[in-house]
Amino acid sequence: MHELSITESLLEIVLRHADGRRVVSVNLLIGELSTFVDESIEMYWNEISKGTAAEGARLKFRREAGALFCLDCQREFSIHTPEFLCPACGSARSRLARGQDCYVESIEVEEGSP
Amino acid sequence: MSATRVPVVEKILSANDAIAAEIRAQFDAAGAVALNLMASPGAGKTSLVERTIAHFKGECPVAMINGDTSEAAFDAERSQRAGAFSVHINTGGKCHLEAAMVRDALRHLDLTQTRLVLIENVGNLVCPSSWKLGAHFNVLIASVPEGDDKPYKYPKMYAGVDVLVINKIDLLPYTDFRMEYFRRGVETLNSGLVSFALSCRTGEGLEAWFEWLRSHLRPLGARMAGEQ
Secondary structure, three states: HHHHHHHHHHHHHHHHHHHHEEEEEEEEEEHHHHHHOHHHHHHHHHHOOOOOOOOOOOOEEEEEEOOOOOOOOEEEEOOOOOOOOOOOOOOOOOOEEOOOOOOEEEEEEOOOOO | OOOEEEEEEEEEHHHHHHHHHHHHHHHHHHEEEEEEEEEOOOOOOOHHHHHHHHHOOOOOOEEEEEEOOOOHHHHHHHHHHHHOEEOOOOOOOOOOOOHHHHHHHHOOOOOOHHHHEEEEEEHHHHHHHHOOOOEEEEEEEEEEEOOHHHHHHHHHHHOOOEEEEEEHHHHHOOOOHHHHHHHHHHHHHEEEOOOEEEOOOOOOOOOHHHHHHHOOOOOOOOOHHHHO
Protein backbone atom coordinates (compact mmCIF):
# COMPACT_ATOMS: atom_id res chain seq x y z
CA MET A 1 0.00 0.00 0.00
CA HIS A 2 2.95 2.38 -0.34
CA GLU A 3 3.86 2.04 -4.00
CA LEU A 4 1.76 5.07 -4.99
CA SER A 5 4.10 7.40 -3.07
CA ILE A 6 7.10 5.70 -4.60
CA THR A 7 5.70 5.93 -8.11
CA GLU A 8 4.92 9.62 -7.65
CA SER A 9 8.55 10.23 -6.62
CA LEU A 10 9.70 8.15 -9.56
CA LEU A 11 7.62 10.16 -12.05
CA GLU A 12 8.94 13.44 -10.63
CA ILE A 13 12.56 12.27 -11.06
CA VAL A 14 11.96 10.96 -14.58
CA LEU A 15 10.18 14.10 -15.85
CA ARG A 16 12.85 16.37 -14.34
CA HIS A 17 15.67 14.50 -16.09
CA ALA A 18 13.71 14.17 -19.35
CA ASP A 19 13.42 17.94 -19.42
CA GLY A 20 10.46 17.95 -21.83
CA ARG A 21 11.70 15.12 -24.07
CA ARG A 22 9.54 12.06 -24.64
CA VAL A 23 10.55 9.16 -22.35
CA VAL A 24 10.84 5.69 -23.91
CA SER A 25 12.00 3.68 -20.93
CA VAL A 26 13.16 3.95 -17.34
CA ASN A 27 15.93 1.76 -15.88
CA LEU A 28 15.49 1.05 -12.21
CA LEU A 29 17.63 -0.77 -9.71
CA ILE A 30 15.53 -2.21 -6.91
CA GLY A 31 17.25 -3.93 -4.02
CA GLU A 32 15.50 -7.00 -2.72
CA LEU A 33 15.32 -5.50 0.76
CA SER A 34 13.76 -2.27 -0.44
CA THR A 35 10.15 -3.46 0.18
CA PHE A 36 9.08 -2.12 -3.23
CA VAL A 37 6.97 -4.36 -5.43
CA ASP A 38 7.44 -4.17 -9.22
CA GLU A 39 3.86 -5.00 -10.19
CA SER A 40 2.35 -2.35 -7.95
CA ILE A 41 4.78 0.29 -9.18
CA GLU A 42 3.90 -0.62 -12.76
CA MET A 43 0.19 -0.41 -12.11
CA TYR A 44 0.43 3.08 -10.60
CA TRP A 45 2.95 4.13 -13.25
CA ASN A 46 0.52 3.40 -16.07
CA GLU A 47 -2.10 5.55 -14.33
CA ILE A 48 -0.15 8.56 -13.16
CA SER A 49 2.12 8.92 -16.20
CA LYS A 50 -0.90 9.50 -18.45
CA GLY A 51 -0.80 12.88 -20.13
CA THR A 52 2.89 13.42 -19.27
CA ALA A 53 6.04 13.10 -21.38
CA ALA A 54 6.55 9.71 -19.74
CA GLU A 55 3.20 8.22 -20.78
CA GLY A 56 3.72 4.73 -22.16
CA ALA A 57 7.38 4.58 -21.07
CA ARG A 58 8.51 1.08 -20.12
CA LEU A 59 9.81 0.43 -16.64
CA LYS A 60 12.80 -1.91 -16.70
CA PHE A 61 13.57 -3.40 -13.32
CA ARG A 62 16.97 -4.70 -12.36
CA ARG A 63 16.72 -6.56 -9.08
CA GLU A 64 19.61 -6.68 -6.67
CA ALA A 65 19.51 -9.79 -4.52
CA GLY A 66 19.94 -9.46 -0.77
CA ALA A 67 23.34 -10.83 0.24
CA LEU A 68 25.36 -11.39 3.39
CA PHE A 69 29.16 -11.41 3.58
CA CYS A 70 30.90 -14.03 5.71
CA LEU A 71 33.51 -12.46 7.99
CA ASP A 72 35.38 -15.75 8.30
CA CYS A 73 35.65 -17.09 4.74
CA GLN A 74 34.95 -13.75 3.00
CA ARG A 75 32.29 -15.22 0.72
CA GLU A 76 28.92 -13.73 -0.10
CA PHE A 77 25.76 -15.74 0.32
CA SER A 78 22.00 -15.26 0.04
CA ILE A 79 20.12 -13.48 2.79
CA HIS A 80 17.56 -16.29 2.58
CA THR A 81 20.05 -18.75 4.04
CA PRO A 82 18.50 -20.27 7.18
CA GLU A 83 19.72 -18.66 10.40
CA PHE A 84 22.22 -16.56 8.42
CA LEU A 85 24.77 -19.40 8.68
CA CYS A 86 27.44 -19.30 5.95
CA PRO A 87 26.82 -22.29 3.63
CA ALA A 88 30.54 -22.52 2.79
CA CYS A 89 32.14 -22.56 6.24
CA GLY A 90 29.22 -22.67 8.66
CA SER A 91 30.24 -19.44 10.37
CA ALA A 92 27.60 -17.43 12.22
CA ARG A 93 29.57 -14.22 11.78
CA SER A 94 28.38 -12.33 8.73
CA ARG A 95 27.34 -8.81 7.72
CA LEU A 96 24.73 -7.39 5.39
CA ALA A 97 26.45 -6.77 2.05
CA ARG A 98 23.87 -5.84 -0.57
CA GLY A 99 20.20 -5.46 -1.39
CA GLN A 100 19.15 -2.13 0.12
CA ASP A 101 19.69 0.17 -2.87
CA CYS A 102 16.78 1.61 -4.76
CA TYR A 103 17.35 4.19 -7.46
CA VAL A 104 16.74 5.32 -11.02
CA GLU A 105 19.85 4.36 -13.01
CA SER A 106 19.00 6.04 -16.31
CA ILE A 107 16.22 6.91 -18.71
CA GLU A 108 15.96 6.62 -22.50
CA VAL A 109 14.53 9.70 -24.18
CA GLU A 110 13.76 10.56 -27.79
CA GLU A 111 16.05 13.33 -28.97
CA GLY A 112 14.37 16.06 -30.95
CA SER A 113 11.00 15.40 -29.41
CA PRO A 114 9.32 18.57 -28.12
CA MET B 1 14.30 9.57 -34.20
CA SER B 2 16.82 7.82 -31.95
CA ALA B 3 16.69 7.20 -28.26
CA THR B 4 19.35 8.69 -26.02
CA ARG B 5 20.31 7.34 -22.65
CA VAL B 6 20.32 9.93 -19.89
CA PRO B 7 22.16 8.84 -16.75
CA VAL B 8 20.17 9.64 -13.62
CA VAL B 9 21.42 7.70 -10.57
CA GLU B 10 18.98 9.25 -8.13
CA LYS B 11 17.40 7.50 -5.17
CA ILE B 12 13.71 6.99 -5.76
CA LEU B 13 12.81 8.52 -2.42
CA SER B 14 15.13 11.52 -2.83
CA ALA B 15 12.20 13.96 -2.55
CA ASN B 16 11.22 12.47 0.80
CA ASP B 17 14.85 12.55 1.95
CA ALA B 18 15.08 16.25 1.07
CA ILE B 19 12.02 17.05 3.20
CA ALA B 20 13.45 14.90 5.99
CA ALA B 21 16.62 17.00 5.89
CA GLU B 22 14.54 20.19 6.24
CA ILE B 23 12.73 18.70 9.23
CA ARG B 24 16.04 17.74 10.84
CA ALA B 25 17.22 21.33 10.44
CA GLN B 26 14.00 22.52 12.13
CA PHE B 27 14.59 20.19 15.10
CA ASP B 28 18.21 21.29 15.35
CA ALA B 29 17.33 24.98 15.21
CA ALA B 30 14.84 24.44 18.04
CA GLY B 31 17.35 22.42 20.10
CA ALA B 32 15.03 19.40 20.13
CA VAL B 33 15.97 15.73 19.76
CA ALA B 34 13.55 13.61 17.76
CA LEU B 35 12.97 9.85 17.74
CA ASN B 36 11.15 7.89 15.03
CA LEU B 37 9.61 4.93 16.86
CA MET B 38 8.84 1.92 14.68
CA ALA B 39 7.48 -1.51 15.54
CA SER B 40 4.93 -4.11 14.63
CA PRO B 41 1.43 -3.56 16.05
CA GLY B 42 1.31 -4.46 19.73
CA ALA B 43 5.05 -4.34 20.45
CA GLY B 44 4.53 -1.53 22.94
CA LYS B 45 5.27 1.71 21.10
CA THR B 46 2.64 3.68 22.98
CA SER B 47 3.59 2.06 26.30
CA LEU B 48 7.21 3.14 25.80
CA VAL B 49 6.02 6.61 24.79
CA GLU B 50 3.88 6.87 27.95
CA ARG B 51 6.73 5.71 30.18
CA THR B 52 9.13 8.12 28.53
CA ILE B 53 6.78 11.11 28.76
CA ALA B 54 6.00 10.38 32.40
CA HIS B 55 9.71 10.19 33.19
CA PHE B 56 10.78 13.35 31.39
CA LYS B 57 7.82 15.70 31.77
CA GLY B 58 9.26 17.16 35.00
CA GLU B 59 12.52 18.21 33.36
CA CYS B 60 11.37 18.96 29.81
CA PRO B 61 8.06 19.10 27.98
CA VAL B 62 7.70 16.23 25.51
CA ALA B 63 6.02 16.56 22.12
CA MET B 64 4.45 13.55 20.48
CA ILE B 65 3.49 13.02 16.86
CA ASN B 66 1.33 9.99 16.36
CA GLY B 67 0.80 8.32 13.01
CA ASP B 68 -2.13 5.99 12.52
CA THR B 69 -4.04 4.65 9.56
CA SER B 70 -7.31 6.15 10.73
CA GLU B 71 -8.91 9.06 12.59
CA ALA B 72 -8.92 7.04 15.80
CA ALA B 73 -6.58 9.06 17.99
CA PHE B 74 -6.37 6.66 20.96
CA ASP B 75 -2.59 6.69 21.06
CA ALA B 76 -2.33 10.49 20.85
CA GLU B 77 -4.87 10.71 23.68
CA ARG B 78 -2.87 8.24 25.78
CA SER B 79 0.24 10.38 25.44
CA GLN B 80 -1.69 13.55 26.19
CA ARG B 81 -2.94 11.98 29.39
CA ALA B 82 0.65 11.06 30.20
CA GLY B 83 1.59 14.74 29.93
CA ALA B 84 2.78 15.42 26.38
CA PHE B 85 1.37 17.81 23.86
CA SER B 86 0.55 15.74 20.82
CA VAL B 87 -0.57 15.82 17.21
CA HIS B 88 -2.38 12.98 15.50
CA ILE B 89 -1.65 12.23 11.85
CA ASN B 90 -4.22 10.22 9.96
CA THR B 91 -2.25 8.59 7.13
CA GLY B 92 -5.50 7.82 5.30
CA GLY B 93 -4.76 4.12 5.06
CA LYS B 94 -1.07 4.49 4.23
CA CYS B 95 1.10 1.95 5.96
CA HIS B 96 3.84 4.35 7.09
CA LEU B 97 4.61 7.99 7.87
CA GLU B 98 6.28 10.13 5.23
CA ALA B 99 8.40 13.22 5.78
CA ALA B 100 5.74 15.51 4.25
CA MET B 101 3.19 14.32 6.83
CA VAL B 102 5.58 15.11 9.67
CA ARG B 103 6.34 18.52 8.17
CA ASP B 104 2.59 19.30 8.17
CA ALA B 105 2.20 18.04 11.74
CA LEU B 106 5.06 20.28 12.90
CA ARG B 107 2.96 23.35 11.98
CA HIS B 108 0.78 22.44 14.96
CA LEU B 109 3.67 22.09 17.42
CA ASP B 110 5.70 24.84 19.02
CA LEU B 111 9.14 23.25 18.96
CA THR B 112 10.61 25.99 21.11
CA GLN B 113 8.50 24.57 23.96
CA THR B 114 10.13 21.15 23.87
CA ARG B 115 13.48 19.37 23.83
CA LEU B 116 12.19 15.91 23.03
CA VAL B 117 9.94 14.90 20.13
CA LEU B 118 8.60 11.35 19.93
CA ILE B 119 7.23 10.33 16.53
CA GLU B 120 5.18 7.16 16.76
CA ASN B 121 5.08 5.55 13.33
CA VAL B 122 2.35 3.28 11.98
CA GLY B 123 2.57 -0.24 13.44
CA ASN B 124 4.31 -2.18 10.66
CA LEU B 125 7.69 -3.93 10.35
CA VAL B 126 8.05 -3.48 6.61
CA CYS B 127 7.19 -0.11 5.12
CA PRO B 128 8.21 2.58 7.64
CA SER B 129 11.87 1.61 7.25
CA SER B 130 12.03 3.16 3.77
CA TRP B 131 10.92 6.68 4.68
CA LYS B 132 13.23 8.97 6.64
CA LEU B 133 11.38 11.49 8.78
CA GLY B 134 14.18 13.78 9.89
CA ALA B 135 14.45 12.19 13.33
CA HIS B 136 17.90 12.00 14.94
CA PHE B 137 17.35 8.38 15.87
CA ASN B 138 15.33 5.66 14.18
CA VAL B 139 14.27 3.36 16.97
CA LEU B 140 12.90 -0.13 16.52
CA ILE B 141 10.84 -1.62 19.34
CA ALA B 142 10.85 -5.40 19.21
CA SER B 143 9.01 -7.48 21.79
CA VAL B 144 9.54 -10.94 23.19
CA PRO B 145 6.16 -12.47 22.18
CA GLU B 146 6.84 -11.62 18.52
CA GLY B 147 9.50 -14.33 18.48
CA ASP B 148 13.28 -14.44 18.10
CA ASP B 149 13.23 -14.89 14.31
CA LYS B 150 12.18 -11.34 13.44
CA PRO B 151 15.65 -10.02 12.43
CA TYR B 152 15.90 -12.95 10.02
CA LYS B 153 12.47 -12.26 8.53
CA TYR B 154 12.53 -8.45 8.43
CA PRO B 155 16.19 -7.69 7.59
CA LYS B 156 15.48 -4.27 6.08
CA MET B 157 13.92 -2.94 9.27
CA TYR B 158 16.67 -4.27 11.52
CA ALA B 159 19.40 -3.06 9.17
CA GLY B 160 18.10 0.49 8.97
CA VAL B 161 17.68 1.56 12.60
CA ASP B 162 19.98 3.36 15.06
CA VAL B 163 18.59 1.98 18.31
CA LEU B 164 16.83 -1.23 19.28
CA VAL B 165 14.50 -1.67 22.23
CA ILE B 166 13.51 -5.22 23.21
CA ASN B 167 10.29 -4.84 25.16
CA LYS B 168 8.30 -7.27 27.35
CA ILE B 169 11.34 -9.09 28.77
CA ASP B 170 9.15 -9.95 31.76
CA LEU B 171 7.57 -12.55 29.45
CA LEU B 172 10.86 -14.34 28.70
CA PRO B 173 10.20 -17.22 31.14
CA TYR B 174 6.92 -17.99 29.36
CA THR B 175 8.20 -18.14 25.78
CA ASP B 176 10.82 -19.95 23.67
CA PHE B 177 12.53 -16.67 22.81
CA ARG B 178 16.30 -17.26 22.47
CA MET B 179 18.00 -13.95 23.19
CA GLU B 180 21.36 -15.15 21.78
CA TYR B 181 19.80 -16.22 18.48
CA PHE B 182 17.86 -12.96 18.22
CA ARG B 183 20.96 -10.87 18.96
CA ARG B 184 23.07 -12.76 16.43
CA GLY B 185 20.61 -11.89 13.67
CA VAL B 186 20.68 -8.25 14.75
CA GLU B 187 24.49 -8.21 14.84
CA THR B 188 24.66 -9.58 11.28
CA LEU B 189 22.37 -6.87 9.94
CA ASN B 190 23.42 -3.95 12.11
CA SER B 191 26.72 -4.52 13.86
CA GLY B 192 27.15 -2.75 17.20
CA LEU B 193 23.55 -1.52 17.31
CA VAL B 194 22.73 0.28 20.58
CA SER B 195 20.08 -1.80 22.33
CA PHE B 196 17.99 -1.87 25.48
CA ALA B 197 16.19 -4.88 26.90
CA LEU B 198 13.32 -3.74 29.09
CA SER B 199 9.76 -4.15 30.21
CA CYS B 200 7.36 -1.23 30.05
CA ARG B 201 5.03 -3.20 32.32
CA THR B 202 7.40 -3.90 35.22
CA GLY B 203 9.80 -1.02 34.59
CA GLU B 204 12.82 -3.35 34.45
CA GLY B 205 15.57 -1.94 32.23
CA LEU B 206 13.85 1.40 31.67
CA GLU B 207 16.47 3.35 33.60
CA ALA B 208 19.17 2.59 31.00
CA TRP B 209 16.85 3.76 28.22
CA PHE B 210 16.08 7.01 30.07
CA GLU B 211 19.77 7.58 30.74
CA TRP B 212 20.69 7.08 27.09
CA LEU B 213 17.92 9.45 26.04
CA ARG B 214 18.95 12.05 28.61
CA SER B 215 22.53 11.98 27.31
CA HIS B 216 21.21 13.13 23.93
CA LEU B 217 18.96 15.93 25.20
CA ARG B 218 20.39 19.35 24.62
CA PRO B 219 20.63 21.72 27.57
CA LEU B 220 17.81 24.28 27.64
CA GLY B 221 20.14 27.13 26.80
CA ALA B 222 21.65 25.38 23.74
CA ARG B 223 19.32 26.99 21.24
CA MET B 224 19.98 30.51 22.53
CA ALA B 225 23.74 29.99 22.54
CA GLY B 226 23.60 28.69 18.99
CA GLU B 227 21.84 31.81 17.75
CA GLN B 228 24.30 34.28 19.20
